Amino acid sequence: MANKKIGKQTVKLSNPVSISTTYSIVGKKEGDGPLAKYFDIILEDEYWGEKTWEKTEAKIVKECVAGCLGKEKLSNDDIDFMLSGDLLNQCVSSSFGIRERQIPYYGLFGACSTFVEALSLGSMLIDGQMADNVLCSTSSHFCSAEKQFRFPLELGNQRPPSSQWTVTGSGTALLKATGQGPFITHITTGKIVDMGIKDANNMGAAMAPAAVDTLYQHFQDTSRGPSYYDLILTGDLGYIGKEITIELLESRGYNVKNNYNDCGVLMFNKEKQDTHSGGSGCACCATTFCGYIFNQLQAKKLKRVLLCATGALMSPTTAQQNESILGIAHAVSIEI
Amino acid sequence: MKPIETKKDYQNYVDKKTPNSPIGLNILKAFIVGGIICLIGQFISDALKNMGLEQEAASAITSISLVFAGIFLTAINVYSKIGKFAGAGSIVPITGFANSIASPAIEFKSEGLVLGVGAKLFQVAGPVLVYGIGSSIIVGILYFLFAGKVS
Numbered sequence: 015m016a017n018k019k020i021g022k023q024t025v026k027l028s029n030p031v032s033i034s035t036t037y038s039i040v041g042k043k044e045g046d047g048p049l050a051k052y053f054d055i056i057l058e059d060e061y062w063g064e065k066t067w068e069k070t071e072a073k074i075v076k077e078c079v080a081g082c083l084g085k086e087k088l089s090n091d092d093i094d095f096m097l098s099g100d101l102l103n104q105c106v107s108s109s110f111g112i113r114e115r116q117i118p119y120y121g122l123f124g125a126c127s128t129f130v131e132a133l134s135l136g137s138m139l140i141d142g143q144m145a146d147n148v149l150c151s152t153s154s155h156f157c158s159a160e161k162q163f164r165f166p167l168e169l170g171n172q173r174p175p176s177s178q179w180t181v182t183g184s185g186t187a188l189l190k191a192t193g194q195g196p197f198i199t200h201i202t203t204g205k206i207v208d209m210g211i212k213d214a215n216n217m218g219a220a221m222a223p224a225a226v227d228t229l230y231q232h233f234q235d236t237s238r239g240p241s242y243y244d245l246i247l248t249g250d251l252g253y254i255g256k257e258i259t260i261e262l263l264e265s266r267g268y269n270v271k272n273n274y275n276d277c278g279v280l281m282f283n284k285e286k287q288d289t290h291s292g293g294s295g296c297a298c299c300a301t302t303f304c305g306y307i308f309n310q311l312q313a314k315k316l317k318r319v320l321l322c323a324t325g326a327l328m329s330p331t332t333a334q335q336n337e338s339i340l341g342i343a344h345a346v347s348i349e350i
Numbered sequence: 351m352k353p354i355e356t357k358k359d360y361q362n363y364v365d366k367k368t369p370n371s372p373i374g375l376n377i378l379k380a381f382i383v384g385g386i387i388c389l390i391g392q393f394i395s396d397a398l399k400n401m402g403l404e405q406e407a408a409s410a411i412t413s414i415s416l417v418f419a420g421i422f423l424t425a426i427n428v429y430s431k432i433g434k435f436a437g438a439g440s441i442v443p444i445t446g447f448a449n450s451i452a453s454p455a456i457e458f459k460s461e462g463l464v465l466g467v468g469a470k471l472f473q474v475a476g477p478v479l480v481y482g483i484g485s486s487i488i489v490g491i492l493y494f495l496f497a498g499k500v501s
Contacts, residue, residue: 066460161457168424168453169474170433170440172376175369210357211364219364258367265351 018141021235023228025201031137032193033348036304037082039074041156041182044293044301047282052305053183054081060157060182068102068110071155071184075100075111078184079151086188093117094145097132099124100153100296101180102162107153111184117149126221126250127204127325128152129185129300130344134201136189137346146191153184154295163214163330176216178252178294181281185300187308196311196319200347202232206327207341214333218255218278218291221324224341225251226262228322232345233268240270244316247307248343249299249323252278252292277302299323311350319348380439383432387443391416413444420448425456450474 020026038053045056055077064070075098083089096115098108099122108121124131132150139145159180160167189198207227211220225248233239240246240263251259256276263270277299278292303321310316322345328337354360391412398408423429429449432440440446454473458466472479 068460165474166453166457168427168430168449168456170424170429170431170436170446170449170453172371172434172437174371208357209360211361216364216368219368223360254367254369258364261351262354265353 021231023202023205023231024235025138025203026236027137027141027199027201029141029191030195030197030199030349031140032190032195032197033133033187033308034190034193035082035085035188036185036308037078037085038185038301038304039078039081039183040297040301040305043156043179043287044181044183044281047287049280049302049306052309053301054305057182060155067155067157067161068106071100071102071107071153071158072110074155074182074184075107075151075153075186076114078153078186079112079115079149082149082151082186082188088147088188090115090117093147093149095120095136095139096149096151097122097136098149098151098153099128099132101125101159107155107158108151111153124323124342124344125325125327126154126294126296126298127323127342127344128296129303130249130321130323130346131325133187133189133198133321133346134203134344137198137201140189140191148189149186150189151184151186152296152300154180154182154297156180156182156295159295173290174215175290176213176218176254177290178217178250178278178292179282179287179289180295181250181293181298181301182295183297183301185297185302185304187304196308196348196350198346199349200232200236202228202235202345204228204343204345207343208338209341210338212333212336212338214328214339216254216291217250217294217326217339218252219258220339221326221341221343222251222255222258222262224343225255225259225322225324226266228343228345229259229263229270229320230266230268232320232322232347236347240268240273243273243318243320243347245307245318246270246274246320247302247322248274248276249321249325250278250292250294251276251324252290252294253284254291255324256292280306311348314350317350321346321348376437379435380437382439383436384439384442387416387440387445391443416444417448420445421452424449424452429453447475447478450478 039055100107136148207224209223281293282289327340395412458470
C-alpha cells in the first residue's frame with residue numbers, strides 16, 4: 015500500500031532525508047560567472063590535463079565524488095548506493111568517472127533533469143530503509159556536448175539568440191538518513207510533456223511546459239502555493255524558458271514572479287559572457303545547487319526551496335528524423 | 351493570458367517569445383567580411399598574373415593559398431571567431447569550405463585516424479560535395495545533350 019504518495023505525482027517522505035554535503039566543480043567560463051565564489055574547484059582549461067573532453071568529464075565526476083566523500087571523511091564502503099548520469103552516449107562520464115570505486119551504482123538518464131532524478135530516487139531509497147548513505151551526482155561538459163549534439167567547435171558558425179551554453183562541471187550531493195539537514199521532504203516526479211517544439215536551439219521553450227506541468231502538480235498535490243517557498247528554482251530553462259514558465263503558470267492560476275528563478279539565468283553574466291539565453295546541461299542545475307543554493311540553505315538565507323530540474327529527452331538521430339523534443343521535469347522540496 | 355492547450359498555439363506563442371537574430375546587421379557583416387575575403391583572393395590572383403602566370407595557374411594558386419589560410423586560421427582557433435562575427439560571410443567563400451573540413455579533423459582526432467578523422471572529415475562538407483558534384487554532373491549531361499558538343 016503506497017501510503018507515502020499524496021495527490022497524483024508527489025511522494026511525502028515519512029522521514030525527511032538530510033542533504034549532508036555537496037561538492038561542485040566547474041569550468042573556467044562558469045568560474046568567471048557571478049556564482050564563482052560558491053564552487054569548490056574551478057578548472058583553468060577545458061582539458062584538466064586529459065587528452066580528450068570525454069576523459070576530462072569523467073575526471074570531473076571522479077574528483078567531484080572524491081571531494082564530496084573527502085569533506086565527510088567517508089570511504090567507499092560507507093556508501094550504500096550511487097546514482098549518477100550525464101548527457102554523453104550511454105552515460106559514460108558517470109561510469110568511467112567512478113569505475114575504480116567499489117560502490118553499488120545505478121546509472122540514470124534524465125538528460126538535464128538527472129540531478130533531481132538522482133535526489134528523488136536516493137531519498138526514496140533512504141526513506142524506504144534500503145540505504146543510509148546515497149551519493150547523487152551528474153555532469154556535463156561544453157565541448158563534449160557540442161561534439162555529440164552540434165558541430166565541431168572550430169567550425170565558424172553563429173548561434174541564434176535562443177541558444178544556450180552547456181555548463182562544464184559536476185555536482186555531487188551526499189544524502190543521509192539522519193543529519194542536520196537541509197532536508198528533502200517532498201518529491202514530485204514529472205511526466206513526459208511534448209508540446210511539439212523541434213528547434214534544438216530553443217531548449218528552454220521545449221522544456222518549459224514540462225516544468226510548468228510538474229510545478230503545477232506539486233502545488234496541487236501538496237496544497238502549497240508558490241508563496242510557501244523562498245525560492246522556486248528550475249534547472250536550465252534560460253531566459254526564454256523562464257519567461258514562458260512564469261506566464262504559463264500564471265495562466266493556470268499560480269503567480270511565481272517574485273520567488274522564481276532559473277539556474278541557467280543565474281550561472282552566467284548574459285551580456286559579458288555571450289551566453290545568449292543562459293546556461294544548460296546536467297551540471298547547470300547540479301553545480302548551482304551544490305555550490306550556491308546549498309550554501310544559502312546552510313547559512314539559513316533560504317529556508318524552503320523547490321528545486322525543479324528540467325530535461326530534454328532527445329538524441330541527434332530523433333532530431334534528424336524530425337521528431338519533437340520531449341520535456342521532463344522533476345521537483346524536490348528542500349527545507350531546513 | 352488564457353491557458354495554452356494545443357501544440358499549434360504553443361508554437362505560435364513561442365515564436366512570439368523568441369527573439370530573432372539581427373538579420374540586417376548579420377547581412378551587413380557577412381557582406382563586408384565575405385567581400386574582404388574575395389578581395390584578398392582577387393589581389394593574390396592579379397599579383398600572380400602580373401608576375402607572368404597564366405589565368406589557370408593563377409586561379410589554382412589563389413585557391414590553394416586561401417584554403418591554406420582557412421585551415422591555418424582554423425588550427426589556431428581564429429576562424430571560429432571570424433565565423434561567429436561574419437556568419438555566411440566566412441562560410442560561403444572557399445576558406446569556409448576549408449574550415450568545414452579542418453574543424454571535424456581536429457575534433458575527431460581523438461577517435462583515431464581511421465574511424466575518427468577518416469570517417470568524420472566530411473561530416474559538415476559532405477552534403478555540399480554530394481549535391482555540388484551531383485548537380486554539376488546533371489548540368490554537364492544537359493549541356494552535352496542540348497548544347498551539342500563536348501570540346
